Amino acid sequence: MDIASLRGTYDIFPPQSRIWESVELEARRIFNVYGCSEIRTPIIEDTRLFTRSIGEGTDIVNKEMYTFPDRKGRSITLRPEGTASVVRAYLQHSLYKDQGLCRFFYIGPMFRYERPQAGRNRQFYQLGTEFLGSTHPYYDAESIALLTTFFKTLGITDAVVKLNSVGSRSSKENYSLSLKDYFAPFIKSMCEDCITRFEKNTLRILDCKNPACRETIKGAPSTEHALNQEDAEHFHSVKEYLCAMNVRFEIEPRLVRGLDYYTNTIFEVVHTRLGSQDALGGGGRYNNLVEEMGGPSTGAVGFAVGIDRLVMVLEKILSSQETALSDSLDVYILNPNDSLSADHIVMLHALRSCFVKADMCTEQKSFKAQMRTANKLNARFVLIHGEDEIRQSIIKLKNMTQKTEEIIPYTTFYTAVEKVIERIGKK
Numbered sequence: 001m002d003i004a005s006l007r008g009t010y011d012i013f014p015p016q017s018r019i020w021e022s023v024e025l026e027a028r029r030i031f032n033v034y035g036c037s038e039i040r041t042p043i044i045e046d047t048r049l050f051t052r053s054i055g056e057g058t059d060i061v062n063k064e065m066y067t068f069p070d071r072k073g074r075s076i077t078l079r080p081e082g083t084a085s086v087v088r089a090y091l092q093h094s095l096y097k098d099q100g101l102c103r104f105f106y107i108g109p110m111f112r113y114e115r116p117q118a119g120r121n122r123q124f125y126q127l128g129t130e131f132l133g134s135t136h137p138y139y140d141a142e143s144i145a146l147l148t149t150f151f152k153t154l155g156i157t158d159a160v161v162k163l164n165s166v167g168s169r170s171s172k173e174n175y176s177l178s179l180k181d182y183f184a185p186f187i188k189s190m191c192e193d194c195i196t197r198f199e200k201n202t203l204r205i206l207d208c209k210n211p212a213c214r215e216t217i218k219g220a221p222s223t224e225h226a227l228n229q230e231d232a233e234h235f236h237s238v239k240e241y242l243c244a245m246n247v248r249f250e251i252e253p254r255l256v257r258g259l260d261y262y263t264n265t266i267f268e269v270v271h272t273r274l275g276s277q278d279a280l281g282g283g284g285r286y287n288n289l290v291e292e293m294g295g296p297s298t299g300a301v302g303f304a305v306g307i308d309r310l311v312m313v314l315e316k317i318l319s320s321q322e323t324a325l326s327d328s329l330d331v332y333i334l335n336p337n338d339s340l341s342a343d344h345i346v347m348l349h350a351l352r353s354c355f356v357k358a359d360m361c362t363e364q365k366s367f368k369a370q371m372r373t374a375n376k377l378n379a380r381f382v383l384i385h386g387e388d389e390i391r392q393s394i395i396k397l398k399n400m401t402q403k404t405e406e407i408i409p410y411t412t413f414y415t416a417v418e419k420v421i422e423r424i425g426k427k
């Protein structure tokens with residue numbers, strides 16, 4: 001076939017899709033515990049939503065959006081991130097009116113036209129939360145605690161939380177001015193992008209990946225001195241709450257994020273096993289966005305995790321045995337007969353109705369070949385009910401891990417099924 005998936009997009013199929021599934025399941029479980037409810041927004045939006053919220057001077061808006069005219073010439077964009085759409089929905093449906101603090105979560109694909117490499121795709125997936133309706137620093141800390149709890153439940157204990165605060169609008173402006181002063185003598189020797197950023201959006205220079213620019217960035221002033229008293233107090237409280245919740249973090253005094261809407265607390269979670277694209281997720285507070293989009297002044301904080309990168313880490317830390325187990329079968333029913341037995345079909349159906357992950361052999365194969373299939377499917381048990389067993393009114397149940405065999409009496413169909421379920425530990 002001469003048609004393949006587009007560059008920067010990929011198919012997710014078993015056994016890897018099992019990991020995706022368990023990540024999403026675990027995320028939903030944790031989000032529920034923290035009182036977040038799902039919000040599903042469209043994948044296509046009016047382009048202005050992103051140019052206004054993410055910011056004109058950002059890489060996402062300047063270079064990475066999938067933007068095209070629809071059939072009536074309106075500019076449409078495939079969402080590059082989730083926050084803007086959540087805020088649009090929050091405003092469009094006046095959710096701020098009667099709900100107090102809204103805690104949302106989302107899971108879904110995002111699109112950015114970036115140069116693909118390991119951990120960087122053009123269609124990638126994020127899961128995230130947005131808390132809208134409070135400026136309290138506790139919620140900054142709670143968002144980070146939620147994120148680290150989620151990683152821990154997945155078995156990721158060595159992700160590092162990097163934390164900073166860019167402050168509110170006035171502190172950000174202060175910071176921007178001190179960065180301008182600092183970079184002014186160097187800017188001519190910096191990359192083209194930095195020269196543009198210097199004029200349009202000085203903070204963005206700190207994001208530059210160019211090795212020569214990075215050397216200059218190392219000496220740039222930190223955000224700390226630019227924070228006004230209120231912002232400094234807010235940041236102090238966030239750190240206190242994190243310590244109270246036993247969440248470890250590192251202060252990264254020059255951390256800024258690639259989207260303009262952030263104010264005050266910002267954070268990023270990195271993992272050493274990811275290589276150059278080491279950010280697993282990130283987020284922060286965005287107290288001005290709702291107002292800038294035409295709504296009332298609303299405190300908000302959120303984060304997004306890259307599921308693609310999360311799966312990459314999990315594949316590295318899970319042993320192959322654990323991955324195989326997640327893809328295992330509870331019972332494989334052998335077919336010792338010449339044709340498919342109605343008895344086996346009914347048995348399979350009964351087991352599945354009781355949430356036992358079962359399958360059966362539908363082909364006429366030798367006992368050895370069927371056992372090979374059972375092994376390939378990672379069956380924990382093999383059930384044998386052939387002519388010999390029928391004559392003796394029994395079922396043989398082989399435990400494939402312990403290499404033992406048990407005889408189960410087959411007095412009635414239901415008692416036999418019940419016994420099988422009991423033996424494989426599903427009851």
Ligand code: AMP
Pocket residue numbers: 081112114119120121122123124125126257258279280281282283304305306307308309
């Ligand atoms: P951002 O929305 O840029 O703050 O990104 C949040 C997280 O999404 C990052 O930390 C990455 O884990 C993930 N991410 C962002 N862009 C990509 C991409 N192009 N490919 C894969 N994951 C991405």
